[in-house]
Amino acid sequence: MTTVNGGISFWYASTGIPAPREPLPGDAAADVCIVGGGFTGLWTAYYLKKSVPFLRITVLEQKFCGYGASGRNGGWLYNGIAGRDAYAKRHGLDAAVRLQQAMNETVDEVVRVTDEEGIDADVHKGGVLEVAYSPAQLARLKAFHEAEVAFGEKERVLLGAAEAAERIRVAGTVGATWTPHGARIHPVKLVQGLARAVEALGVVVHESTPVTEIRPKHAVTPYGTVRAPYVLRCTEGFTAALRGQRRVWLPMNSSMIATEPLPQAVWETIGWEGLETLGDMAHAYMYAQRTADGRIALGGRGVPYRFGSRTDNDGRTQQWTVEALREILVRFFPATAGVAIDHAWSGVLGVPRDWCATVTLDRSTGLGWAGGYVGSGVATANLAARTLRDLVRLDSGQDGPTELTELPWVGHRVRRWEPEPLRWLGVHGLYAAYRAADRRESTGRSAQTATLARLADRVSGRG
Numbered sequence: 076m077t078t079v080n081g082g083i084s085f086w087y088a089s090t091g092i093p094a095p096r097e098p099l100p101g102d103a104a105a106d107v108c109i110v111g112g113g114f115t116g117l118w119t120a121y122y123l124k125k126s127v128p129f130l131r132i133t134v135l136e137q138k139f140c141g142y143g144a145s146g147r148n149g150g151w152l153y154n155g156i157a158g159r160d161a162y163a164k165r166h167g168l169d170a171a172v173r174l175q176q177a178m179n180e181t182v183d184e185v186v187r188v189t190d191e192e193g194i195d196a197d198v199h200k201g202g203v204l205e206v207a208y209s210p211a212q213l214a215r216l217k218a219f220h221e222a223e224v225a226f227g228e229k230e231r232v233l234l235g236a237a238e239a240a241e242r243i244r245v246a247g248t249v250g251a252t253w254t255p256h257g258a259r260i261h262p263v264k265l266v267q268g269l270a271r272a273v274e275a276l277g278v279v280v281h282e283s284t285p286v287t288e289i290r291p292k293h294a295v296t297p298y299g300t301v302r303a304p305y306v307l308r309c310t311e312g313f314t315a316a317l318r319g320q321r322r323v324w325l326p327m328n329s330s331m332i333a334t335e336p337l338p339q340a341v342w343e344t345i346g347w348e349g350l351e352t353l354g355d356m357a358h359a360y361m362y363a364q365r366t367a368d369g370r371i372a373l374g375g376r377g378v379p380y381r382f383g384s385r386t387d388n389d390g391r392t393q394q395w396t397v398e399a400l401r402e403i404l405v406r407f408f409p410a411t412a413g414v415a416i417d418h419a420w421s422g423v424l425g426v427p428r429d430w431c432a433t434v435t436l437d438r439s440t441g442l443g444w445a446g447g448y449v450g451s452g453v454a455t456a457n458l459a460a461r462t463l464r465d466l467v468r469l470d471s472g473q474d475g476p477t478e479l480t481e482l483p484w485v486g487h488r489v490r491r492w493e494p495e496p497l498r499w500l501g502v503h504g505l506y507a508a509y510r511a512a513d514r515r516e517s518t519g520r521s522a523q524t525a526t527l528a529r530l531a532d533r534v535s536g537r538g
């Protein structure tokens with residue numbers, strides 16, 4: 076029973092790596108140049124081309140579309156957005172409620188377009204179930220539920236242990252919360268389908284084309300420069316490799332494992348017929364889905380960050396991370412103790428210094444960017460893309476402000492991360508504190524969040 080480690084992700088093992096598209100052949104011109112072929116870049120190309128069909132749009136991708144987090148994630152298409160609470164503090168509750176409502180609608184928008192474009196991405200809208208299994212987690216869960224309702228999520232419900240078990244039988248669950256605003260997806264089927272859809276609309280996509288520098292009206296590559304009035308940076312966890320961007324977004328790792336297809340007898344002990352995406356209330360939280368082919372794909376934080384903002388090449392993850400994730404799997408579902416782990420992999424997320432996602436178009440330079448989604452970019456990338464479309468239309472005089480251009484995350488700026496070694500020490504210290512807090516909470520009786528975790532939140536800029 077060998078575990079494949081890397082190979083980009085399990086999702087590619089199940090679909091195959093796509094045939095490569097041609098690199099940029101030399102200097103070129105476009106109306107909009109998009110750097111990065113993940114969900115953000117491809118959705119942006121999609122919506123721009125749909126709304127202004129004569130626009131010449133070029134996407135430049137360093138490897139192949141869906142090489143980054145978009146082809147490696149947990150497949151939670153859900154309504155969470157990094158930074159909402161901070162935006163509420165800064166812009167008021169009403170602004171944050173509008174942002175949350177836009178996110179709720181985004182889940183349905185992705186499902187709608189996926190359907191309309193005939194992309195079969197194993198989409199199932201079973202909602203999101205988050206469980207608590209210690210008194211401290213339960214207290215956090217209740218506070219979380221209350222906050223979400225206050226932000227306009229009226230459909231969210233709080234479940235007791237028995238009700239939670241009717242959905243998914245996670246060992247030791249003492250309570251849960253469920254929201255309908257979430258769907259399970261197969262990320263690679265979605266990102267590859269989207270790449271084909273934008274090409275069919277007439278967008279030019281060049282792969283194996285790394286952009287080394289972005290300047291106003293220029294995207295520079297080893298094969299030539301694309302000149303365009305608008306250059307949009309959609310490079311998320313890889314942003315630090317671009318000239319001048321090293322300390323903008325920290326590349327944070329997230330790792331996953333996928334089991335072999337589980338026997339029916341094991342599924343009978345677990346339930347999970349509603350195909351909800353599953354998460355918990357730990358500080359170093361886990362996330363999981365039941366795949367269309369009957370596996371559990373489960374992720375969490377392993378080694379959180381590599382010195383000097385380095386990123387991986389092929390999704391290989393550390394052995395101790397694989398073991399830690401397996402330990403969570405078996406703790407949640409004891410019946411999986413004997414099952415094989417077919418695949419393990421990792422990827423990078425983009426984390427801004429204040430942990431707030433943003434979408435921006437600088438009208439004086441024509442440079443735009445979207446990201447910093449931390450761990451929740453699958454749906455957020457779609458909202459960011461529609462917002463970038465509206466910002467480009469606004470700037471080019473084709474349209475006025477829209478509901479999306481007025482959302483509080485638009486145009487947000489934040490200071491850079493500290494230089495090394497402070498950056499490395501800070502992130503490793505943060506996750507060491509979270510893990511220690513999780514251990515303390517899981518053995519303790521107190522309903523109070525461990526002080527260590529509260530302190531870590533405050534110091535890291537998250538709290």
Ligand SMILES: Cc1cc2nc3c(=O)[nH]c(=O)nc-3n(C[C@H](O)[C@H](O)[C@H](O)COP(=O)(O)OP(=O)(O)OC[C@H]3O[C@@H](n4cnc5c(N)ncnc54)[C@H](O)[C@@H]3O)c2cc1C
Nearest residue numbers: 111113114115137143144145148149151286422451452453
């Ligand atoms: C293991 C893991 C699990 C996750 N689980 C979830 C989840 O379940 N739900 C959720 O909401 N979010 C999840 N996320 C986060 C989510 O996947 C991302 O936020 C989202 O995919 C970001 O999309 P993106 O297009 O902005 O970035 P990416 O998908 O990273 O795309 C960026 C693209 O830009 C390309 N690129 C980078 N630099 C250059 C350059 N210089 N020149 C040319 N091209 C370049 C890269 O090759 C890449 O293809 C997870 C992330 C990881 C890593």
